[in-house]
Amino acid sequence: MEDFHFPSQIKLLNEDNLRLDGRRLDELRPIKLEVGVLARADGSAYIEQGKSKILAAVYGPRELHPRHLAQPDEALLQCIYRMATFSVEERKSPAPSRRETELSKVITEALAPAVFLKYYPRASIDVYIQVIQADGGTRCSSITAASLALADAGIPLRDLVSAVAAGKIDGKIALDLSDLEDKNGQADLPVAIMPRKGLTTLLQMDGMMTREEFIEAYELAVKGCQKIYEMQREILIQKYIDIQSEASEEADEQENGG
Ligand code: UDP
Numbered sequence: 001m002e003d004f005h006f007p008s009q010i011k012l013l014n015e016d017n018l019r020l021d022g023r024r025l026d027e028l029r030p031i032k033l034e035v036g037v038l039a040r041a042d043g044s045a046y047i048e049q050g051k052s053k054i055l056a057a058v059y060g061p062r063e064l065h066p067r068h069l070a071q072p073d074e075a076l077l078q079c080i081y082r083m084a085t086f087s088v089e090e091r092k093s094p095a096p097s098r099r100e101t102e103l104s105k106v107i108t109e110a111l112a113p114a115v116f117l118k119y120y121p122r123a124s125i126d127v128y129i130q131v132i133q134a135d136g137g138t139r140c141s142s143i144t145a146a147s148l149a150l151a152d153a154g155i156p157l158r159d160l161v162s163a164v165a166a167g168k169i170d171g172k173i174a175l176d177l178s179d180l181e182d183k184n185g186q187a188d189l190p191v192a193i194m195p196r197k198g199l200t201t202l203l204q205m206d207g208m209m210t211r212e213e214f215i216e217a218y219e220l221a222v223k224g225c226q227k228i229y230e231m232q233r234e235i236l237i238q239k240y241i242d243i244q245s246e247a248s249e250e251a252d253e254q255e256n257g258g
Contacts, residue, residue, distance in 0.1 A: 010184045012169040019181070021050070025174045028164065028224055033145075033235045035152040043153025047145040050178055051135035056145040057128045058153040064124035075120035079108040079127040081142055087134045103139050104129075110143050110163065110192040110202035116156040125155060136179035140164050143192045143202065148232055152239070161201060162229040163192035166221035168209055173216045175224045189214070191221035195229040 017025055029050030038044035041057035064070045081103040085092050107129065115125065127149065129142045140163035147161040167177040169185035182188050187207030193200050200222075209217060 010180070012181055012184060013172060017172065019169070019174065021178065025172055026220060026223070028176045028227060029178065031228065031231055033148065033231055035148050035235055035239050041149070041153075043149045043151070043155070045145045045148035045152060047141050047148075049137060049141045049144075049176070051133060052131070052138055052141050053133040054138060054141050054145050055130045055132060056142065056149040057130075058125065058146075058149045058155070059128070060125040060153070061120040061123035061155070062126075064122065070122040070124075073121050074117040075115075075123040075125050077108055077112050077115055077117060077125045077127070078104075079111060079129060079142075079146060080104050081107055081129045081131070081139070083131040083134060083138075087131045103142070106139060106202065106204070107142055107146060111146055111150070111161055113199065113201050114147065114157050114159050114161050114194050115150065116158065119156055125150075134179070136177050136182045137165050137190070139202075140190050140192065144228055144232065148235065151236055159194035159196045159199075160229060160232050161192050162195055162225040162232060163190065163202060164221055164224040164228055165190040166217040166224065168207065168213060168217065173213055173220055175220050187213075187217070189217045189221060191218060191225060193222060193225045193229075195226055 012020060032048040034046040036044060037046045038057050041059060043058035045056050047054050061075055064076055069076060081100055083092050083100065085094050127146045129146055131138050143161055143163035151157055151160060164176050166173060166175050166189050167185050168187040169181045177185060177188055187205065187209045190202060190204045191200065192202035
């Protein structure tokens with residue numbers, strides 16, 4: 001029989017159940033969100049989640065090319081997920097990979113239920129997602145950022161979409177796995193939800209979990225999504241507060257300057 005070689009397992013939890021980066025099992029990585037970061041896009045957002053760094057840019061609704069793809073009763077949402085060649089440890093080829101094509105589809109499907117596509121028949125709404133630095137969980141961070149970029153573009157949404165994965169590391173259920181945890185853990189469960197509507201728009205699983213573990217991981221991911229949703233809301237509210245105060249400053253200047 002062939003002698004299989006399994007890589008030596010890294011210990012991902014210490015005796016206090018703390019992870020290699022010091023997080024508790026139910027803790028998200030530090031998250032930084034920004035909206036309106038690109039001048040030439042109709043809407044844009046940037047996310048840092050742990051060491052993952054991702055930009056999302058929205059163009060549209062706009063005329064669709066090639067026209068035969070146009071749908072008579074709604075807009076076509078097209079998300080394109082790409083990783084920069086320098087975003088991962090081993091240089092990624094600039095040619096689109098099968099994984100990027102798959103993730104583009106998965107991300108589009110996770111966002112589509114939140115967009116009022118029927119408002120824009122025959123049009124196209126394009127979302128370009130660029131992973132600048134990858135450290136696990138990039139499909140979920142991409143969904144979180146793309147949903148903010150759609151809101152920033154003023155596209156009518158039923159709800160925001162918030163996403164994060166839970167998984168299993170050293171036999172325990174943990175939230176928001178890093179690349180190291182993903183590669184050395186036993187399972188990964190990316191989840192996206194529309195938090196106010198209570199709908200799940202993405203649910204994937206890689207690895208092995210019992211039914212009980214699956215339920216625990218799903219519930220932990222949903223709690224994580226709800227925390228991310230609060231951060232998304234805050235950053236959007238902040239954007240409108242900033243616009244309002246800029247506008248009133250301008251009005252004051254005009255009044256005072258004559
Ligand atoms: N990754 C990599 N090279 C690649 C693709 C992925 O190093 O060509 C890493 C990257 O850090 C990514 C992680 O593997 O975040 C996990 O990839 P997966 O396909 O599970 O998707 P993700 O967890 O990012 O949604």
